[in-house]
Amino acid sequence: MKKGISYAKWGYIFLIPFFVVYFIFSLVPMLETFGYSFLDYVVSQGSVSSIRGGGGGADTIINHGFCGFKNYSDVLKSDGLFTLSFKNTTILWLVGFIPQIVVSLLLASWFTDIRLKLKAQGFFKTVMYLPNVIMASALSLLFYSLFIKNGAMDTMLGHPDMLNKVGGARMVVGLINFLMWYGNTTIMLMAAMMGIDTSLYEASQIDGANPTQVFWQITIPLIKPILAYVLVTSMIGGLQMYDVPYLIGGTTGNPAGVLKTLVSQIQLGKNSSIGAVSALSILIFIVSAILGFITLKVMDDKSVKSMYDVKKKKQPKKINMATSRK
Amino acid sequence: MARIEGIAGESDSQTSLKVRRVVAYVVLIFLVLISLLPFYLLLINATRGKTQSGLKVIPEGLFARNLRNVFSDNFKTNYGSFLRAFANSVIVSFFATTLSVYFSALTAYAIHVYDFKLKKPIHTFILIVMMVPTQASAIGLYRMLKGLGLTDSFIPLILPGIAAPAVYFFMIQYMASSLPLEIVEAARMDGCGEYRTFNTIVLPILKPALAVQAIFCFVANWNNLFLPQMLLDKQEMKTIPVLLQMIKANIASNPMTADTGLMNMFMVLAILPVVIVYLLLSKNIVGGVSLGAVKG
Numbered sequence: 170m171k172k173g174i175s176y177a178k179w180g181y182i183f184l185i186p187f188f189v190v191y192f193i194f195s196l197v198p199m200l201e202t203f204g205y206s207f208l209d210y211v212v213s214q215g216s217v218s219s220i221r222g223g224g225g226g227a228d229t230i231i232n233h234g235f236c237g238f239k240n241y242s243d244v245l246k247s248d249g250l251f252t253l254s255f256k257n258t259t260i261l262w263l264v265g266f267i268p269q270i271v272v273s274l275l276l277a278s279w280f281t282d283i284r285l286k287l288k289a290q291g292f293f294k295t296v297m298y299l300p301n302v303i304m305a306s307a308l309s310l311l312f313y314s315l316f317i318k319n320g321a322m323d324t325m326l327g328h329p330d331m332l333n334k335v336g337g338a339r340m341v342v343g344l345i346n347f348l349m350w351y352g353n354t355t356i357m358l359m360a361a362m363m364g365i366d367t368s369l370y371e372a373s374q375i376d377g378a379n380p381t382q383v384f385w386q387i388t389i390p391l392i393k394p395i396l397a398y399v400l401v402t403s404m405i406g407g408l409q410m411y412d413v414p415y416l417i418g419g420t421t422g423n424p425a426g427v428l429k430t431l432v433s434q435i436q437l438g439k440n441s442s443i444g445a446v447s448a449l450s451i452l453i454f455i456v457s458a459i460l461g462f463i464t465l466k467v468m469d470d471k472s473v474k475s476m477y478d479v480k481k482k483k484q485p486k487k488i489n490m491a492t493s494r495k
Numbered sequence: 496m497a498r499i500e501g502i503a504g505e506s507d508s509q510t511s512l513k514v515r516r517v518v519a520y521v522v523l524i525f526l527v528l529i530s531l532l533p534f535y536l537l538l539i540n541a542t543r544g545k546t547q548s549g550l551k552v553i554p555e556g557l558f559a560r561n562l563r564n565v566f567s568d569n570f571k572t573n574y575g576s577f578l579r580a581f582a583n584s585v586i587v588s589f590f591a592t593t594l595s596v597y598f599s600a601l602t603a604y605a606i607h608v609y610d611f612k613l614k615k616p617i618h619t620f621i622l623i624v625m626m627v628p629t630q631a632s633a634i635g636l637y638r639m640l641k642g643l644g645l646t647d648s649f650i651p652l653i654l655p656g657i658a659a660p661a662v663y664f665f666m667i668q669y670m671a672s673s674l675p676l677e678i679v680e681a682a683r684m685d686g687c688g689e690y691r692t693f694n695t696i697v698l699p700i701l702k703p704a705l706a707v708q709a710i711f712c713f714v715a716n717w718n719n720l721f722l723p724q725m726l727l728d729k730q731e732m733k734t735i736p737v738l739l740q741m742i743k744a745n746i747a748s749n750p751m752t753a754d755t756g757l758m759n760m761f762m763v764l765a766i767l768p769v770v771i772v773y774l775l776l777s778k779n780i781v782g783g784v785s786l787g788a789v790k791g
Contacts, residue, residue, distance in 0.1 A: 176610075177612075295777040
């Protein structure tokens with residue numbers, strides 16, 4: 170709209186609800202968290218909060234005031250809250266993500282292969298996406314009961330008692346994350362692959378390229394932006410990993426605390442070490458802001474710029490954002 | 496999805512193509528099996544008794560017993576009423592979804608249709624906000640709500656739905672491809688007010704996008720554990736995922752007395768609504784995942 174002078178105010182008016190709510194429920198809490206991260210601030214509850222939640226007696230707030238970067242240096246120590254849980258989170262993410270991206274690339278290239286002509290694609294996609302809509306906590310509890318000692322899967326695999334072993338527990342969490350996300354990633358990559366000009370494939374066939382060559386020389390280079398996008402959004406999602414490791418490992422993140430993730434520290438520390446947990450939250454914020462910045466750079470020319478700078482020239486191919494939803 | 500079938504190269508080794516096809520189907524069927532096996536075992540285990548040891552592939556006869564137990568008084572005193580938690584989940588998910596979808600469309604409309612100075616910075620700002628996990632500000636939110644006595648309330652679970660950057664982003668992409676500004680101008684010519692134009696003319700055009708986003712929002716809210724677990728202390732306020740987490744904690748701490756059959760039945764009931772919705776609307780949902788990506 171080039172002549173919208175008298176209408177401009179409506180733009181601002183319609184933005185009010187978003188920004189009021191954002192201000193109250195996100196910005197102010199973020200700033201408060203930032204403030205807490207510089208305080209020597211501990212809450213001890215009147216009685217130990219039970220498993221059912223809910224503290225018993227009155228809270229005692231011990232606030233010794235400003236303490237500079239002490240919380241940050243504490244959580245960043247080699248055995249600090251952030252260091253340990255960041256390491257745990259990264260490993261858990263990798264264990265799920267590596268098989269996920271490999272399988273998804275393979276499936277997407279099969280589904281979009283013009284010569285392979287796979288049938289029942291709708292059925293396969295429906296089944297593969299199903300675990301993504303299932304409650305993550307239910308899926309995790311289900312896997313917990315299947316892999317626990319003498320559980321169904323434990324029996325099937327010959328009693329490895331995986332949940333009590335560091336590597337085994339990581340594999341179970343990785344498996345759940347893999348099942349939840351490979352369908353989603355496959356669909357995303359398929360959309361990218363279907364956007365590739367078919368004449369490129371035809372030309373490569375005429376030139377006698379085999380499927381492997383086509384995949385590495387044509388498909389991969391052309392879907393690089395969406396691959397990068399999938400990678401970074403999955404990292405941001407991974408940073409927020411909570412339900413799965415928490416339901417498997419409980420508050421202690423058993424075995425040996427390797428299932429303690431960044432976000433589970435926030436949940437556990439909400440009524441105790443506020444200062445330290447706030448510092449941890451701010452560090453999560455910084456890491457995700459960096460990742461988010463990379464995402465925006467990746468989408469940049471495709472979405473942000475073209476949408477409002479060169480509007481109406483041509484419809485740009487947009488990178489899909491559906492996965493940013495958790 | 497219309498593709499030109501391979502014209503050239505079709506002749507080069509039909510056998511290798513066949514082999515590849517067989518390999519593809521074998522892998523796909525394997526993945527289908529590992530995707531469905533857990534749910535099959537869940538159903539079987541929901542028919543089994545209190546202590547379950549080993550693998551069973553044929554249902555036993557305790558389905559009704561487990562179902563009764565979920566609604567029993569014993570369950571109520573241990574974890575709270577299932578029906579109450581179910582109703583809580585429905586209330587929170589329904590209102591949060593409605594707000595998310597409506598206000599994200601309104602926000603996207605503001606950026607898409609109107610021209611004002613801060614348009615581009617605001618668009619970029621919302622995209623940046625989208626990347627920041629809500630958990631990062633959770634501790635501040637929790638302390639703030641605790642100070643206000645708002646922790647045992649659905650308000651902080653429902654209202655933030657108004658500011659949903661991911662839904663906004665989806666909506667604005669949809670508008671860029673399916674909402675011609677001429678329609679808005681035509682409505683203005685006819686003397687339709689700006690807000691009314693949005694409600695009566697634009698919203699109906701956005702229906703497909705609203706529907707897809709509503710499904711995704713509902714599922715996300717239904718499955719949400721982190722914030723409800725953080726905020727809800729009172730038993731009668733808890734949602735399904737919070738109850739589920741309590742059952743797990745109980746089983747882990749008292750494996751001797753835990754009722755595994757009951758737990759499995761609870762999980763069946765917890766995921767059932769989403770599974771039904773998914774099976775009914777799977778085409779739209781799977782299509783919605785990449786909507787906007789395939790649209791030119």
